Amino acid sequence: xxxxxxxxxxxxxxxxxxxxxxxxxxxxxxxxxxxxxxxxxxxxxxxxxxxxxxxxxxxxxxxxxxxxxxxxxxxxxxxxxxxxxxxxxxxxxxxxxxxxxxxxxxxxxxxxxxxxxxxxxxxxxxxxxxxxxxxxxxxxxxxxxxxxxxxxxxxxxxxxxxxxxxxxxxxxxxxxxxxxxxxxxxxxxxxxxxxxxxxxxxxxxxxxxxxxxxxxxxxxxxxxxxxxxxxxxxxxxxxxxxxxxxxxxxxxxxxxxxxxxxxxxxxxxxxxxxxxxxxxxxxxxxxxxxxxxxxxxxxxxxxxxxxxxxxxxxxxxxxxxxxxxxxx
Amino acid sequence: xxxxxxxxxxxxxxxxxxxxxxxxxxxxxxxxxxxxxxxxxxxxxxxxxxxxxxxxxxxxxxxxxxxxxxxxxxxxxxxxxxxxxxxxxxxxxxxxxxxxxxxxxxxxxxxxxxxxxxxxxxxxxxxxxxxxxxxxxxxxxxxxxxxxxxxxxxxxxxxxxxxxxxxxxxxxxxxxxxxxxxxxxxxxxxxxxxxxxxxxxxxxxxxxxxxxxxxxxxxxxxxxxxxxxxxxxxxxxxxxxxxxxxxxxxxxxxxx
Amino acid sequence: xxxxxxxxxxxxxxxxxxxxxxxxxxxxxxxxxxxxxxxxxxxxxxxxxxxxxxxxxxxxxxxxxxxxxxxxxxxxxxxxxxxxxxxxxxxxxxxxxxxxxxxxxxxxxxxxxxxxxxxxxxxxxxxxxxxxxxxxxxxxxxxxxxxxxxxxxxxxxxxxxxxxxxxxxxxxxxxxxxxxxxxxxxxxxxxxxxxxxxxxxxxxxxxxxxxxxxxxxxxxxxxxxxxxxxxxxxxxxxxxxxxxxxxxxxxxxxxxxxxxxxxxxxxxxxxxxxxxxxxxxxxxxx
Numbered sequence: 001x002x003x004x005x006x007x008x009x010x011x012x013x014x015x016x017x018x019x020x021x022x023x024x025x026x027x028x029x030x031x032x033x034x035x036x037x038x039x040x041x042x043x044x045x046x047x048x049x050x051x052x053x054x055x056x057x058x059x060x061x062x063x064x065x066x067x068x069x070x071x072x073x074x075x076x077x078x079x080x081x082x083x084x085x086x087x088x089x090x091x092x093x094x095x096x097x098x099x100x101x102x103x104x105x106x107x108x109x110x111x112x113x114x115x116x117x118x119x120x121x122x123x124x125x126x127x128x129x130x131x132x133x134x135x136x137x138x139x140x141x142x143x144x145x146x147x148x149x150x151x152x153x154x155x156x157x158x159x160x161x162x163x164x165x166x167x168x169x170x171x172x173x174x175x176x177x178x179x180x181x182x183x184x185x186x187x188x189x190x191x192x193x194x195x196x197x198x199x200x201x202x203x204x205x206x207x208x209x210x211x212x213x214x215x216x217x218x219x220x221x222x223x224x225x226x227x228x229x230x231x232x233x234x235x236x237x238x239x240x241x242x243x244x245x246x247x248x249x250x251x252x253x254x255x256x257x258x259x260x261x262x263x264x265x266x267x268x269x270x271x272x273x274x275x276x277x278x279x280x281x282x283x284x285x286x287x288x289x290x291x292x293x294x295x296x297x298x299x300x301x302x303x304x305x306x307x308x309x310x311x312x313x314x315x316x317x318x319x320x321x322x323x324x325x326x327x328x
Numbered sequence: 329x330x331x332x333x334x335x336x337x338x339x340x341x342x343x344x345x346x347x348x349x350x351x352x353x354x355x356x357x358x359x360x361x362x363x364x365x366x367x368x369x370x371x372x373x374x375x376x377x378x379x380x381x382x383x384x385x386x387x388x389x390x391x392x393x394x395x396x397x398x399x400x401x402x403x404x405x406x407x408x409x410x411x412x413x414x415x416x417x418x419x420x421x422x423x424x425x426x427x428x429x430x431x432x433x434x435x436x437x438x439x440x441x442x443x444x445x446x447x448x449x450x451x452x453x454x455x456x457x458x459x460x461x462x463x464x465x466x467x468x469x470x471x472x473x474x475x476x477x478x479x480x481x482x483x484x485x486x487x488x489x490x491x492x493x494x495x496x497x498x499x500x501x502x503x504x505x506x507x508x509x510x511x512x513x514x515x516x517x518x519x520x521x522x523x524x525x526x527x528x529x530x531x532x533x534x535x536x537x538x539x540x541x542x543x544x545x546x547x548x549x550x551x552x553x554x555x556x557x558x559x560x561x562x563x564x565x566x567x568x569x570x571x572x573x574x575x576x577x578x579x580x581x582x583x584x
Numbered sequence: 585x586x587x588x589x590x591x592x593x594x595x596x597x598x599x600x601x602x603x604x605x606x607x608x609x610x611x612x613x614x615x616x617x618x619x620x621x622x623x624x625x626x627x628x629x630x631x632x633x634x635x636x637x638x639x640x641x642x643x644x645x646x647x648x649x650x651x652x653x654x655x656x657x658x659x660x661x662x663x664x665x666x667x668x669x670x671x672x673x674x675x676x677x678x679x680x681x682x683x684x685x686x687x688x689x690x691x692x693x694x695x696x697x698x699x700x701x702x703x704x705x706x707x708x709x710x711x712x713x714x715x716x717x718x719x720x721x722x723x724x725x726x727x728x729x730x731x732x733x734x735x736x737x738x739x740x741x742x743x744x745x746x747x748x749x750x751x752x753x754x755x756x757x758x759x760x761x762x763x764x765x766x767x768x769x770x771x772x773x774x775x776x777x778x779x780x781x782x783x784x785x786x787x788x789x790x791x792x793x794x795x796x797x798x799x800x801x802x803x804x805x806x807x808x809x810x811x812x813x814x815x816x817x818x819x820x821x822x823x824x825x826x827x828x829x830x831x832x833x834x835x836x837x838x839x840x841x842x843x844x845x846x847x848x849x850x851x852x853x854x855x856x857x858x859x860x861x862x863x864x865x866x867x868x869x870x
Contacts, residue, residue, distance in 0.1 A: 049678070055678050057681070102860070103856070103859070109819070110815060110859045112620070113815050113855060114856055114859055117812070118852075121852050121853065127845075128845040243804065243808075250685075251682065254682055284697060285693075286692075286693035287697065289689060290689030293683070297683045298668070298672075
């Protein structure tokens with residue numbers, strides 16, 4: 001078992017190292033970087049939506065808050081991306097914590113609409129508080145970091161290859177953390193909240209507190225994603241708060257397979273690459289995207305990950321004799 | 329151990345409970361009975377914090393718990409089951425029970441990320457205790473069954489198992505024998521006795537008179553939200569007011 | 585400044601009435617069938633565009649194009665219920681959210697392909713010249729819109745409370761199983777309710793398209809506002825949709841006194857506040 005895991009990690013590392021060399025500095029690497037950033041966000045959102053069962057339709061808010069915080073820290077205080085990551089994540093987490101504390105007495109559809117409202121308010125603030133954000137002109141010039149290593153020279157992370165490596169490392173750590181949390185006693189608390197809140201309360205689980213935690217943790221990763229995005233694209237604008245971003249994040253989580261962490265990561269890659277491959281359809285690109293979304297959600301509500309597991313199960317030799325305990 | 333004083337609940341003009349008062353002493357088994365609609369489950373909801381009373385006081389271990397959040401009351405050692413069986417449908421039996429251990433064990437994000445030893449030790453402890461509880465309750469071997477796919481009787485047992493994982497001093501069972509045949513009801517009686525031998529105090533709501541008369545140290549009778557009688561089982565069954573209440577309402581004599 | 589108040593009030597009622605109209609359909613779908621239809625605003629958009637198409641390409645009279653457009657959307661709504669929404673009944677909220685978001689993307693971009701992104705006003709014989717009623721300035725299309733909205737709301741109320749179908753509908757929504765057992769064809773009723781809901785939104789689109797303009801992305805904002813009104817007023821309550829719509833319209837209108845940039849934010853803040861103190865909205869189920 002251990003040998004298998006080491007082999008898997010080694011293979012993964014090899015893929016990550018080789019990828020930019022194979023793809024070159026162009027568009028394809030760009031897509032992979034975007035997919036990796038979104039994978040971090042999807043893993044975090046899975047904790048909120050998949051494990052906690054909280055349908056947050058305002059996740060773009062945390063993406064935007066992370067991005068703007070990181071941008072402002074850089075532009076006004078010269079804080080490089082490394083600090084910006086923490087700043088952005090912390091700010092997003094703080095916003096989520098405050099909102100959650102205020103709102104999470106209520107859950108269900110009402111919570112959903114509140115998250116939508118929150119993202120919209122954030123957008124309007126970004127759009128109108130021009131002294132801080134320059135409104136719709138946005139904030140340009142957010143450069144990726146430049147690192148001087150004594151003896152080895154300088155790495156400028158404006159290079160896609162270098163940026164990809166950094167993003168990949170951050171992603172592995174982030175997704176790993178998300179996984180750990182999800183499969184910890186705290187994660188069990190989230191699931192209890194999702195599965196049966198009354199029962200959870202009756203055995204001492206403070207549903208409201210766990211909901212706030214699940215919401216905040218998801219936002220934290222959203223902030224990391226936003227910060228990475230800001231330094232990669234070098235520009236932030238109010239459009240980061242658009243509902244379309246929230247939609248994409250949610251789509252990645254659910255079609256990937258919510259409540260698995262791995263599923264949403266797969267979903268992130270699938271749905272970053274999908275619209276690109278749909279480009280062949282030209283102007284009908286998004287029409288097809290919408291149609292695919294409808295079909296996938298209607299017929300594969302548990303996402304692609306479950307589909308893959310099902311396929312895997314069928315191709316494995318059936319276990320002998322002993323009756324399955326859950327023969328319905 | 330548990331003291332109910334003058335509990336009154338009004339739902340929009342209708343008095344669901346009026347001035348209900350009684351005590352449950354440690355180590356006893358007390359049953360609450362009464363015709364349908366008498367307010368028994370409402371009483372449970374009040375005690376466990378799911379509903380706030382309009383008036384009165386609930387004290388547990390001499391501490392006032394009136395109107396506190398259910399999770400706090402549970403952590404104080406007071407756990408309940410529900411009239412309509414509640415489980416975590418998509419989790420396995422083992423996972424359900426493990427959830428109960430969260431009652432007295434909270435780990436922060438920092439601990440989860442940096443104190444792997446402690447978490448691992450906790451998980452091992454959980455695994456051992458889960459087996460113990462499942463053996464005790466009679467669901468041994470069903471650890472990997474999905475909760476939502478269990479039979480009705482098994483789900484009821486599972487619900488109690490989850491409650492036991494929360495280490496209650498007092499457990500409130502809401503109609504534990506409902507929907508069971510006489511054999512299953514016997515097992516419930518046995519289970520409740522074994523709970524008492526563990527040191528757990530039991531307060532139950534029950535319609536099944538065989539169960540009630542069989543194990544209760546004391547019986548409390550509610551009718552129309554009021555307490556109309558209180559005493560040992562034999563006294564209650566001879567009490568004319570109690571008989572009228574039941575006969576007048578069309579008493580469901582399941583299992584007796 | 586006080587002289588502006590009647591005008592602000594009237595503007596608020598006008599906008600609020602259209603919010604109410606669009607939200608009425610959603611409150612039925614969301615509150616009673618528990619399906620979050622994020623494509624609801626697209627019905628509004630479709631109504632506007634169909635009316636535009638009928639009046640410009642087919643040279644149909646505006647007053648004929650209006651009911652025609654609404655009727656087409658009603659039919660489309662029924663079709664959609666039979667194919668897509670039927671499968672969503674009983675499923676968790678997140679399924680309906682994502683399926684309808686997909687639908688919204690599909691419809692919005694289809695409209696974009698068919699009509700292009702530029703806004704277009706629906707030609708109509710009503711005069712755009714200002715009409716003065718007391719201290720209030722308005723235009724014929726606006727008065728027409730308010731009038732039609734009031735009539736339609738009254739009509740819907742009558743249908744719901746005084747016809748057999750309407751009563752059957754309310755019964756079904758309150759107690760699905762009992763209704764099914766008493767022989768009511770639930771599927772047909774739900775389809776009808778869905779269609780009518782879509783039609784109401786479409787009507788809003790036509791009326792507003794005649795006053796202002798239509799463009800393919802108008803659906804998104806409409807959906808958002810409709811949800812806010814629905815939750816404000818209490819899901820499943822028609823009266824709630826009306827009161828909620830008026831409340832939102834008035835709040836936004838009076839909000840312009842303070843800041844016109846943030847007027848949209850007012851609705852959102854209002855929603856959050858109401859949800860905090862009255863989670864069930866202002867009214868409860870019908």
